[in-house]
Amino acid sequence: MNPYKEILNLINEQEEWRSNCLNMIASENLTSLAVRRAISSDFGHRYAEGLLGGKIDDLQVFDRFYQGTKIFDKVEAIAMKFSEKLFQAEHANLVPVSGAVANLVTYHALAEYGDKISGLSIPCGGHISHSRVSVAGVIGLREISYPFDNEEMNIDVDKAKELLLREKPKIMIFGGSLFLFPHPLNELREIANEINAVMMYDGAHVLGLIAGGKFQKPFAEGADILTSSTHKTFPGPQGGVVFCKEKFKEKIDNAAFPGLMSNHHLHHVVGFAVALAEMMEFxxxxxxxxxxxxxxxxxxxxxxxxxxxxxxxxxxxxxxxxxxxxxxxxxxxxxxxxxxxxxxxxxxxxxxxxxxxxxxxxxxxxxxxxxxxxxxxxxxxxxxxxxxxxxxxxxxxxxxxxxxxxxxxxxxxxxxxxxxx
Ligand SMILES: Cc1ncc(COP(=O)(O)O)c(C=O)c1O
Missing domain, CATH: 3.90.1150.10 (Aspartate Aminotransferase, domain 1)
Known part of the structure; x- marks a missing residue:
């Protein structure tokens, strides 16, 4: 068969099959027609290297390397503004192209080769990007795992305190891939202050619940950074984001561009903006x-x-x-x-x-x-x-x-x- 036709047939086959399925993988979702319109639009053909400059409310100042971005700049500014509102973030970086890359951006910005990070082990719900087998290994970070209470399916706070005081990780990671109950941010914030660690919350799975006010509120509970995918409970196109406190803005932005990415995928940002509008309403x-x-x-x-x-x-x-x-x-x-x-x-x-x-x-x-x-x-x-x-x-x-x-x-x-x- 003509390979072009074969591929089109496979697309049809996939859509037919999965529309007849109960799709219950916890990291997937469906996008609206409006989001699909955004991701198949002309924005997906374009480049916008560089970061938005100036204040979000002052749309004149942009720091781009290419021409042709004046309309995209407005969409990205709107998406940043909505993100800040919905997640109580002081700053939003929409450059990462996936949740794992959002984590890598954070590590690159705030840790150095050989530093320790703490998180959940994989069987207890941690994601591979929290471990040296994946992106944490790219910059030589060494992970230590929180003691876990199997009955409560959560971090054992008292034992975690002892471990953190002893090991002094540079970044304390919360959130995970098997994630039934909110994590104890409030309870461990003081320890983070004491050991001068950054508290990073990986909300990849629960971002849509956070947007709807139904899970925990990471920044209000002490997180410094909120990283995420944009397509699990949050119903955007596949992509990643880093939200942070103002004091980390410059480091995060530089780690994203030019640190780890040249172009960010503009159609993803535009689709994300549409999904943000949906979440603000529904x-x-x-x-x-x-x-x-x-x-x-x-x-x-x-x-x-x-x-x-x-x-x-x-x-x-x-x-x-x-x-x-x-x-x-x-x-x-x-x-x-x-x-x-x-x-x-x-x-x-x-x-x-x-x-x-x-x-x-x-x-x-x-x-x-x-x-x-x-x-x-x-x-x-x-x-x-x-x-x-x-x-x-x-x-x-x-x-x-x-x-x-x-x-x-x-x-x-x-x-x-x-x-x-
Ligand atoms: C907790 C967590 N963080 C990060 C990721 C990586 O996200 P992405 O697939 O968007 O790179 C996942 C993926 O499932 C995840 O569960």
Missing amino acids: GREYAEQIVKNSRVLAETLYELGFDVLCEHKGFTQSHQIAVDVSRIGGGRKIVESFEDANIIINKNLLPWDSLEKTGNPSGIRIGTQEVTRIGMKESEMKEIAEFMKRIAIDGEKPEKVKEDVIAMKKGFNKVHYCFDD
Whole structure:
């Protein structure tokens, strides 16, 4: 077949398939038509090396290296202004092209070769970009892991204090990829002051919840820096951002440009600006529904016999649910059989797993942000839990459940919480 046609066919195939799926990977989302318009616009063909100069309210002063950016400059300034408002940030840098790059920008700005950073270990929910196997390793940082309370699924504050006083990391990282409950920023701020560490909050997973006022407020609770992806609970195009206190502005901006990037992806910034406008209008309602949906899904799964983590804490305060499936075949088998039924989730290490179990960990992680965005509510969460039970506990053939998944999904293909009407 003509390769051009083959690729177009594959695009169609992907869209057809995933529109018939329950997409519940916790790091994904759908963008509105308006965001898609932005990312396919002319901005995606252009360069705007350099940073916005001057004050955001004073649009005349720009420090660009190329001509042709006068319209983009206005969009970027609006996006910065909205970001500052929505996240109570004193400054926004929209240059990073992904969440991992946003973390690298922060490390490059504020740490030096050989410095220590503290964060969660990967089985406890830390992201690879918090460790030397990924971007932290690029500049030779050494990670130390917070002691973790497996019952509470959170950092053990008292033990963490001892560790931090002893090890004195340069950057204390909070946030993670398996992230059920807010992290103890307030409780550890004093220690950060004492050891002169910067508090960085990686909000990649929960940015949409923060925007909707439904998770923690990183800056109000003591964070100096908030890094994030723009496309997990926050429903923007794929990209990254660093928000910071004014005193870190110059270092962060220089680390982003010219430090690590030449051009930033303009279409991503423009799409992000549209998503910010959506979140300012609909964010609260959207975030509230996500958390309600997570809790109902978790509760129903639990009642149906799944080992959902943290029953004593109401299971979750975020878009995520963690389930220990070691009793019923392990993570790999469960996610593969769910995929055969068009239910897309990921297998996940749990705190008691070693890294060697990455291929078949004890857990699965389920995210409710995307199904919420297409209008699903509590009753649909109960239906989804039933689908999962039929496969994982009753042993029904996934192909049979798939028919019911497709039938259910038919009523839910419109993106909500946006201006698309
Ligand atoms: C906590 C956390 N930080 C950073 C990242 C990296 O984000 P990106 O994929 O946008 O580079 C992820 C990705 O899932 C994440 O979970």
